[in-house]
Amino acid sequence: MNPKARSYDYTKKTDVVHSEILLPKNLSEQLDESDIELDFQRIADLVEIGETTKRGKMKSSARLAREWVLCGVPELTRAENIELFEQFAQQQSEEQGVLSMVFVHDPTAGDDMATTKAAAEGKSMAAPDPRNIHAHILLLTRKLDVSSDSLLSLGEKSDSELSNDERTRPVVPKKLVGTIDPETGKKIQQGRGLCSNSEWLKNTRKQWADILNERLEQKGIQPVTHKSYKDLGLTFKPTKHLGKNASIAERMGVQTEIGKYNESVNRYNHNQLEQTANSGITSSQQQIARSQRWIDAISTGDAYIQRQIEQETQQEKHVNSRIGQGVRRRAERQRPNPYEQQLKTSADNRKQRATELRERTIIFDRASERADRNARYRKPRINGVIGEVDRLTMKTALLFSSRRNESSSYTDRQKDILEQFANENSLVTGDFREDIRVTTTFFSDADNAQTHKHIVKLINDPEREEQNHSKTSKFEAESDLNKSTRDYVDNESKTSNTADLSVSIAPRRYRRP
Structure with missing residues (x-):
């Protein structure tokens, strides 16, 4: 079918705690009526066949699926995170009309493959972050069609795979399609009348944030936001994703270029946070x-x-x-x-x-x-x-x-x-x-x-507080010094008066004639 296809063995990967196939409602009903059951292998074969040419080569521009990587919340249980992941995947399946697959990874489950391999080679490696529960959501880029003889095939592209021009082009009556536009002199093409790709991406990020915040509010946990630092009015810089190889190297104690860059960005963001707080919080009252x-x-x-x-x-x-x-x-x-x-x-x-x-x-x-x-x-x-x-x-x-x-x-x-x-x-x-x-x-x-x-x-403003404290301490020290000086002068004055008094009352000696 595809001679250049490669196979990967993930049977030793034990941190995958959940996998699920989700279907839009209309497709699920069609499959039930046709008595068709789907599994991951059948879906992979179907997608590969649909994106392979008659000569047996994979299309160079083929996109088999669109992947969303969702970060879970460590304060929630594994079951709660899985429920939220599936809610997002089901929502996207309904909107796009395509099949979605959910794969949930939990580092606290099973043995980490990289750690096991390093131990076998006699190398030391830090354990993965136990908070890194996440999900890979795969959505097919094409809709599934069920024929009258109960055969499955790939259909038209979903809205998410259309070009920006196809998405934003207005919807026109069918009789005008193919005619010449008098203003531009070009043929009129049918459009979808949708938002742009960038707006769709922002809306999708907001959908996941809304799903999370609804559950976080119930648990009394601080909400998350889908907005960028720029939209929030912050001058922070984003860090870069480490990836598999860089992450393994960092866990082995080898500092990578991406790791160094992320450390510098974290220091920069921390300084920006302090400067913004010092300049703005003083007038918060x-x-x-x-x-x-x-x-x-x-x-x-x-x-x-x-x-x-x-x-x-x-x-x-x-x-x-x-x-x-x-x-x-x-x-x-x-x-x-x-x-x-x-x-x-x-x-x-x-x-x-x-x-x-x-x-x-x-x-x-x-x-x-x-x-x-x-x-x-x-x-x-x-x-x-x-x-x-x-x-x-x-x-x-x-x-x-x-x-x-x-x-x-x-x-x-x-x-x-x-x-x-x-x-x-x-x-x-x-x-x-x-x-x-x-x-x-x-x-x-x-x-x-x-x-x-x-x-x-x-x-x-710790610097100003330290200056005020120094001034207050200096003033108190001078006050104590002045008080000691006054007490000393008063004592001297009293001693002098006593001496004069003693002289005045002392008996006179008789002089010789």
């Missing part, structure tokens, strides 16, 4: 106060309208009371025809109340529209400010949790203060990620941030 004022202003909008209504109601009662008093006075002064006067007064009152009611309605409508406009105008700003405050709070937690690192700029005295503060407030859990989560929750409380604002200042 002011930003929180401003955002709170915005929130209070919006929340009190309805209260303002309610007060307006109450004031207008009270004014209406007061006017009705005054009108009633005036009617009674006029009735007492003029009694020619009380029924006619009463009827006239009642009609006038109704007209006046109707006019006042219309005016109050207009005032209320204007106030409501103004409050709605203000709320719509201020909501994006408030959300932006709140998001900025959350980001700054997260950076404060990262700096606080990294206080023990040798690269931190804290002095020994400051580290002792922060360590004592962490112990007093139960911010030490023994796990770095858990420390970040607990610290973020602690500083997200406005009361805690206000009560311990001196700690917040120390975390974000």
Whole structure:
């Protein structure tokens, strides 16, 4: 079939803990009706046949499948991670209308092949990271067709495999396809009317992040984001993927070029984090106060309208009371025809109340529209400010949790203060990620941030805190010196007075004549 095809033996790979074939709903129904069962070998043979020419050669431009590598969450169980992997794969199968395959790797299961091989050769190698549970999701690039005689074959390409031009080209009526476009002078081709490839990729990343965050929120774990550093407004640099060979070399203690590059990027990102935190966190309290004022202003909008209504109601009662008093006075002064006067007064009152009611309605409508406009105008700003405050709070937690690192700029005295503060407030859990989560929750409380604002200042600007501490220590030392000097002078003065007194009261000696 394909003489240049190569075979790989993965039977000794024991860290594959789960494998599954997932089908879109319509394809699954067709296979059930045709009584067709699929396995991995049959799928591989079918794909290879479909991408092989009549001469028995594999197409040079053939793409057999599209692979997604998903990173699991070590805080979740293996079963929970597998469930999330399959949820993403099933979602992609339904959207693209293609078959998908899920392969889950867990380094805590079985024996690592590289470690076993190194041990057999008498070499030492570090164990793989036990947190590296991940999945390889393979989606076929073509849809499967089931013929009337129950035969399977590869059909048209899925939407993900179309060119950017084919995806974004608008959908036109069939009668226009092939005609000449009068504006461009080219033949009109049918399109799909879809988003661009880059937007589709971002949306797919967001789908996986949404699936993860829904479960992480239930577990009380910090959410993840699909956005890049640039989209988040961060100046961080991404690291490079080590790959199989470089990863094995690093585990054997051999530093690779990619490893060196990643270390430099990590140092750069750490410095950027400290600079951003030092420049932005110092004004976080002011930003929180401003955002709170915005929130209070919006929340009190309805209260303002309610007060307006109450004031207008009270004014209406007061006017009705005054009108009633005036009617009674006029009735007492003029009694020619009380029924006619009463009827006239009642009609006038109704007209006046109707006019006042219309005016109050207009005032209320204007106030409501103004409050709605203000709320719509201020909501994006408030959300932006709140998001900025959350980001700054997260950076404060990262700096606080990294206080023990040798690269931190804290002095020994400051580290002792922060360590004592962490112990007093139960911010030490023994796990770095858990420390970040607990610290973020602690500083997200406005009361805690206000009560311990001196700690917040120390975390974000240790150099200034050290300068203030030095100035305070110097001032206290000078104060103690001045006090000692005054005490010494006072004692000298007292001694001198005593000496004079002793001289003045000493008995005189008689001189010889």
